[in-house]
Amino acid sequence: xxxxxxxxxxxxxxxxxxxxxxxxxxxxxxxxxxxxxxxxxxxxxxxxxxxxxxxxxxxxxxxxxxxxxxxxxxxxxxxxxxxxxxxxxxxxxxxxxxxxxxxxxxxxxxxxxxxxxxxxxxxxxxxxxxxxxxxxxxxxxxxxxxxxxxxxxxxxxxxxxxxxxxxxxxxxxxxxxxxxxxxxxxxxxxxxxxxxxxxxxxxxxxxxxxxxxxxxxxxxxxxx
Amino acid sequence: xxxxxxxxxxxxxxxxxxxxxxxxxxxxxxxxxxxxxxxxxxxxxxxxxxxxxxxxxxxxxxxxxxxxxxxxxxxxxxxxxxxxxxxxxxxxxxxxxxxxxxxxxxxxxxxxxxxxxxxxxxxxxxxxxxxxxxxxxxxxxxxxxxxxxxxxxxxxxxxxxxxxxxxxxxxxxxxxxxxxxxxxxxxxxxxxxxxxxxxxxxxxxxxxxxxxxxxxxxxxxxxxxxxxxxxxxxxxxxxxxxxxxxxxxxxxxxxxxxxxxxxxxxxxxxxxxxxxxxxxxxxxxxxxxxxxxxxxxxxxxxxxxxxxxxxxxxxxxxxxxxxxxxxxxxxxxxxxxxxxxxxxxxxxxxxxxxxxxxxxxxxxxxxxxxxxxxxxxxxxxxxxxxxxxxxxxxxxxxxxxxxxxxxxxxxxxxxxxxxxxxxxxxxxxxxxxxxxxxxxxxxxxxxxxxxxxxxxxxxxxxxxxxxxxxxxxxxxxxxxxxxxxxxxxxxxxxxxxxxxxxxxxxxxxxxxxxxxxxxxxxxxxxxxxxxxxxxxxxxxxxxxxxxxxxxxxxx
Numbered sequence: 131x132x133x134x135x136x137x138x139x140x141x142x143x144x145x146x147x148x149x150x151x152x153x154x155x156x157x158x159x160x161x162x163x164x165x166x167x168x169x170x171x172x173x174x175x176x177x178x179x180x181x182x183x184x185x186x187x188x189x190x191x192x193x194x195x196x197x198x199x200x201x202x203x204x205x206x207x208x209x210x211x212x213x214x215x216x217x218x219x220x221x222x223x224x225x226x227x228x229x230x231x232x233x234x235x236x237x238x239x240x241x242x243x244x245x246x247x248x249x250x251x252x253x254x255x256x257x258x259x260x261x262x263x264x265x266x267x268x269x270x271x272x273x274x275x276x277x278x279x280x281x282x283x284x285x286x287x288x289x290x291x292x293x294x295x296x297x298x299x300x301x302x303x304x305x306x307x308x309x310x311x312x313x314x315x316x317x318x319x320x321x322x323x324x325x326x327x328x329x330x331x332x333x334x335x336x337x338x339x340x341x342x343x344x345x346x347x348x349x350x351x352x353x354x
Numbered sequence: 355x356x357x358x359x360x361x362x363x364x365x366x367x368x369x370x371x372x373x374x375x376x377x378x379x380x381x382x383x384x385x386x387x388x389x390x391x392x393x394x395x396x397x398x399x400x401x402x403x404x405x406x407x408x409x410x411x412x413x414x415x416x417x418x419x420x421x422x423x424x425x426x427x428x429x430x431x432x433x434x435x436x437x438x439x440x441x442x443x444x445x446x447x448x449x450x451x452x453x454x455x456x457x458x459x460x461x462x463x464x465x466x467x468x469x470x471x472x473x474x475x476x477x478x479x480x481x482x483x484x485x486x487x488x489x490x491x492x493x494x495x496x497x498x499x500x501x502x503x504x505x506x507x508x509x510x511x512x513x514x515x516x517x518x519x520x521x522x523x524x525x526x527x528x529x530x531x532x533x534x535x536x537x538x539x540x541x542x543x544x545x546x547x548x549x550x551x552x553x554x555x556x557x558x559x560x561x562x563x564x565x566x567x568x569x570x571x572x573x574x575x576x577x578x579x580x581x582x583x584x585x586x587x588x589x590x591x592x593x594x595x596x597x598x599x600x601x602x603x604x605x606x607x608x609x610x611x612x613x614x615x616x617x618x619x620x621x622x623x624x625x626x627x628x629x630x631x632x633x634x635x636x637x638x639x640x641x642x643x644x645x646x647x648x649x650x651x652x653x654x655x656x657x658x659x660x661x662x663x664x665x666x667x668x669x670x671x672x673x674x675x676x677x678x679x680x681x682x683x684x685x686x687x688x689x690x691x692x693x694x695x696x697x698x699x700x701x702x703x704x705x706x707x708x709x710x711x712x713x714x715x716x717x718x719x720x721x722x723x724x725x726x727x728x729x730x731x732x733x734x735x736x737x738x739x740x741x742x743x744x745x746x747x748x749x750x751x752x753x754x755x756x757x758x759x760x761x762x763x764x765x766x767x768x769x770x771x772x773x774x775x776x777x778x779x780x781x782x783x784x785x786x787x788x789x790x791x792x793x794x795x796x797x798x799x800x801x802x803x804x805x806x807x808x809x810x811x812x813x814x815x816x817x818x819x820x821x822x823x824x825x826x827x828x829x830x831x832x833x834x835x836x837x838x839x840x841x842x843x844x845x846x847x848x849x850x851x852x853x854x855x856x857x858x859x860x861x862x863x864x865x866x867x868x869x870x871x872x873x874x875x876x877x878x879x880x881x882x883x884x885x886x887x888x889x890x891x892x893x894x895x896x897x898x899x900x901x902x903x904x905x906x907x908x909x
Contacts, residue, residue, distance in 0.1 A: 158422075165418045165422060166418050169413045169417055169421075170413060173417065174410055174411055177410075177411035183411045187413060190417075191420065191424070194421050195421070195425075198425060267407060270407045271409055274404050274405060277404075278408070289405070298370075298371075298372065299367070299370070314363050314367050314372065315363055317367075317370065318363040321366050321401065321402060322362055324402065324404075325397045325398050325401035327401075328400075328401045329397070331404060332397055332400045332404070
């Protein structure tokens with residue numbers, strides 16, 4: 131009965147939980163409403179994570195399907211969005227790792243890109259950084275995209291949840307199943323790396339930026 | 355390596371509003387006294403702000419529908435089915451360990467339909483809701499997975515298709531027929547290998563549907579290459595049409611319980627779209643027409659006009675290089691010495707008109723000679739085309755006109771010189787049955803004076819009155835034909851016929867118009883491809899069809 135009371139209290143606070151409880155009771159209309167309500171956020175987050183819209187939609191769709199398949203196991207706790215993005219987190223991280231293991235476009239010998247994707251600091255090293263006001267928005271978007279891609283998948287996830295889902299560290303920790311302290315460290319490293327990658331496009335008074343000689347690689351887990 | 359000292363963690367947390375009072379004040383104090391720290395904080399903040407430049411992806415308009423539709427199999431397929439979990443719990447693209455499939459070049463005769471936006475539009479997802487799921491699982495059927503790569507490569511074309519009979523039905527309609535489809539695009543054979551998405555979709559089908567798709571694929575690929583090329587655009591057109599439908603309508607179509615019901619629904623929807631796409635004045639006219647008969651007549655007339663335009667465009671598209679290419683030249687047969695004159699002779703002999711005559715006046719009554727088999731409009735059309743050819747070099751236009759009119763006014767061999775030609779009531783043969791008492795005025799005046807039109811009308815009336823058709827209506831044995839036709843039949847055609855064909859022809863001797871009609875049909879067969887002197891257009895029928903036919907001939 132305690133669970134029932136908890137559910138009722140949660141549902142009062144979070145209309146999405148109320149909706150999910152209807153989904154749990156096999157209400158298809160409720161599921162449709164849930165999809166309708168969360169599709170923009172979920173596709174948006176997935177797109178920021180994987181960079182491709184079609185793949186983002188595939189992943190978002192799979193998240194919804196997993197929600198439906200696991201509806202009977204759903205127990206209201208915290209915010210519904212946290213539960214949803216926990217599923218999204220697992221799926222997206224698996225997808226990104228899977229893609230790393232099986233690159234779809236093989237690099238040919240002699241291809242200058244064979245050493246890896248073009249990094250944002252390649253721009254800074256090889257040419258003078260263009261003044262920000264002259265950088266076309268889409269060009270800048272591409273640069274930022276590369277900077278985001280340059281983060282490891284966990285950093286990227288944390289940044290996306292923090293930036294675009296406006297989640298605090300505790301919520302991110304719950305979604306990513308980390309401690310709050312680990313999230314703090316993760317985001318610190320991520321934002322430092324972003325600043326480094328985007329240095330050429332940041333208008334800060336002071337001497338020209340310098341760049342490290344070797345590519346950054348901090349793929350190791352950040353959590354404690 | 356980016357800086358990672360503990361101070362950075364605090365700085366970032368401060369910027370994120372995650373520090374409590376004391377910790378926040380400590381960072382603020384540091385920022386107040388340390389220029390480097392301030393720059394560092396500013397850099398962190400601006401870098402974070404730059405993320406706003408990332409484009410925000412919105413889900414496709416049909417995303418929600420596609421997602422919800424993917425639940426359908428869970429409802430349609432009973433849990434006890436052979437593969438209960440596959441459709442209801444499709445594997446994820448990421449988690450599935452599907453190795454990319456490689457399609458051998460030889461298997462790519464049918465393009466992957468990359469132009470078809472099936473996948474992007476999400477019809478793949480709808481495939482899960484396809485009515486084919488209602489099939490009973492095939493018990494014990496061994497799956498031929500070795501050939502699945504080919505099925506997968508063509509799956510976008512098969513999604514709305516039940517089986518080969520359905521393809522034939524699509525082909526038979528005027529909706530997606532290959533006649534007006536674009537010619538095969540060069541280079542489309544090098545399509546991509548089947549995607550994991552297709553593979554996932556395919557594996558999500560019940561066994562019976564997979565077997566059905568394999569059979570469909572096998573049936574199509576067992577066809578002769580030319581027939582495959584002809585049917586491919588049918589499937590592409592259908593797939594594209596389905597792709598462009600609103601989600602709800604597409605879903606409704608795919609959920610129809612039987613192929614016949616689906617075809618009916620497709621036809622009705624197509625017709626409705628056609629009416630909706632009419633220009634506004636035509637829509638208004640249709641709306642203002644009360645009588646159902648008149649409405650049907652209006653629609654019929656507009657469709658006929660549309661078909662004529664489409665026909666002409668289709669031919670023009672095929673002959674574009676000839677018409678407008680850099681090396682524009684007279685097309686066959688006008689490129690052959692003397693052939694233009696033979697065509698003119700044919701026009702005189704068969705249409706019974708003289709293109710040297712001036713265009714008839716609107717109110718003139720006898721501008722066309724008696725016996726002319728063309729009406730005034732047809733004569734104007736043919737003469738204009740002829741003038742355009744002789745004066746401006748537009749031989750293609752003339753060829754189209756001659757070919758079209760030859761099909762509208764097929765000819766039959768004339769009787770031997772000196773024998774009566776049945777073109778009027780007065781020339782009706784004496785052996786006409788006594789009970790054949792139709793008054794002369796009952797005959798269609800449009801056929802009077804014209805061979806073989808009048809005689810054909812008499813024959814039709816005999817059949818209608820269940821009377822024998824008199825043998826003397828027209829030549830119906832080799833000996834009855836004038837020399838060029840007789841020689842052709844006896845020396846050219848008959849020696850080449852198979853025994854069955856020869857027997858069939860022999861049995862029709864004495865029957866008019868069946869005998870001469872069979873002669874023409876046999877001569878026109880692709881394996882013979884003969885012109886019948888003085889009766890059909892000069893030159894091989896296949897060449898006329900190739901250059902001027904409205905549509906590639908069906909097998």
